[in-house]
Amino acid sequence: MKIKEQENDIILKNIECFAVELSLFCGQAFRWVKNEDGSFTGTVKGKVLNIFQNENQIIFKNTTLEDFENIWSHYFDLERDYAAICKNFENDIHLKKAKDEYYGIRVLNQDSWEALCSFIISQNNNIPRISGIIKRLCENFGERIDGENYSFPSYERLKNVSVDELGILKAGFRAKYIADAVEKLCSGEISLEKIKEMPIEDARQELMKIKGVGAKVAECTLLYGFGRKEAFPVDVWVKRIMSELYPDGLPGCTKNVEGIAQQYLFHWRRNLKDD
DNA sequence: AGCCAGGGTCTGC
DNA sequence: GCAGACCATGGC
Numbered sequence: 001m002k003i004k005e006q007e008n009d010i011i012l013k014n015i016e017c018f019a020v021e022l023s024l025f026c027g028q029a030f031r032w033v034k035n036e037d038g039s040f041t042g043t044v045k046g047k048v049l050n051i052f053q054n055e056n057q058i059i060f061k062n063t064t065l066e067d068f069e070n071i072w073s074h075y076f077d078l079e080r081d082y083a084a085i086c087k088n089f090e091n092d093i094h095l096k097k098a099k100d101e102y103y104g105i106r107v108l109n110q111d112s113w114e115a116l117c118s119f120i121i122s123q124n125n126n127i128p129r130i131s132g133i134i135k136r137l138c139e140n141f142g143e144r145i146d147g148e149n150y151s152f153p154s155y156e157r158l159k160n161v162s163v164d165e166l167g168i169l170k171a172g173f174r175a176k177y178i179a180d181a182v183e184k185l186c187s188g189e190i191s192l193e194k195i196k197e198m199p200i201e202d203a204r205q206e207l208m209k210i211k212g213v214g215a216k217v218a219e220c221t222l223l224y225g226f227g228r229k230e231a232f233p234v235d236v237w238v239k240r241i242m243s244e245l246y247p248d249g250l251p252g253c254t255k256n257v258e259g260i261a262q263q264y265l266f267h268w269r270r271n272l273k274d275d
Numbered sequence: 276a277g278c279c280a281g282g283g284t285c286t287g288c
Numbered sequence: 289g290c291a292g293a294c295c296a297t298g299g300c
Contacts, residue, residue: 027281028281119281122280122281122282123280123281123282123283124279124280124281124282124283124295124296125280125281125282125296125297125298126279126280126281126297126298126299126300127280127281127299128298128299128300129280129297129298129299130280130281132298133297170296170297170298171296171297172295172296172297173283173284173294173295173296173297174295174296175296177283211283211284212282212283212284213282213283214282214283214284215282215283216281216282216283217281217282217283220281233281234281235280235281235282236279236280236281236282237281238281266281270281277300278299278300279298279299279300280297280298280299280300282295283294283295284293284294284295285292285293285294285295286291286292286293286294287290287291287292287293288289288290288291
């Protein structure tokens with residue numbers, strides 16, 4: 001991978017296994033938008049990024065080398081060798097098919113609170129509506145950064161927002177779960193900093209103390225919000241995959257990167273026409 | 276129109 | 289411990 005700084009852009013060349021659009025729209029993040037020029041806009045840690053990919057390069061527009069190194073490199077998990085991981089997936093016929101078809105998916109390192117809150121909202125819900133609810137959450141309670149871009153509101157910001165006031169989100173029964181998460185985090189009863197350091201099983205149990213957080217939401221939070229690539233969320237699609245293809249469990253080539261395998265399998269199975 | 280969605284809680288055996 | 293009703297909303 002070659003990194004070049006040019007005016008206000010960072011340009012990556014010779015980057016292996018990074019399909020920007022696939023990574024942003026495979027059901028792990030809900031806040032990126034595609035622009036008419038084919039670029040994508042998103043907000044992370046209060047910074048707005050515009051990112052564009054063509055055949056041989058990826059352009060991070062209107063950013064600095066400092067922000068690239070401090071925020072974007074880690075957000076897109078660029079330190080990890082996905083080419084090697086995908087090569088290893090070839091040991092399993094189904095994973096090989098999934099990665100051949102959707103090569104370049106990377107599991108993003110999102111903010112812990114944003115991931116937790118987003119996947120609380122995701123329960124028994126569909127992706128377009130999840131995105132809508134989160135959009136309203138940001139526009140009503142986040143901070144306007146520039147133009148139509150808003151930050152994801154911190155849990156401190158939501159501290160004195162009542163369940164009734166959350167009604168504007170149209171999140172339905174999930175509003176009370178958001179409120180419970182906010183309360184437990186603000187009171188210090190649950191600490192995201194501590195969860196980060198915990199063994200994964202303890203971290204699961206800790207997250208599941210929040211109302212509306214069960215095994216699936218906890219697993220998604222660990223995978224997408226805490227960088228735990230061994231976390232393996234099982235939703236209805238992955239449940240189908242497990243019963244149809246892996247009745248005896250996951251193949252050995254997924255060891256320690258079960259969550260990455262899950263992302264390829266999830267996206268592949270969800271897009272199968274004949275189910 | 277009715278089924279389903281990146282589930283979880285609560286109740287009743 | 290496990291099955292089943294129920295939860296809000298809107299995409300398809």
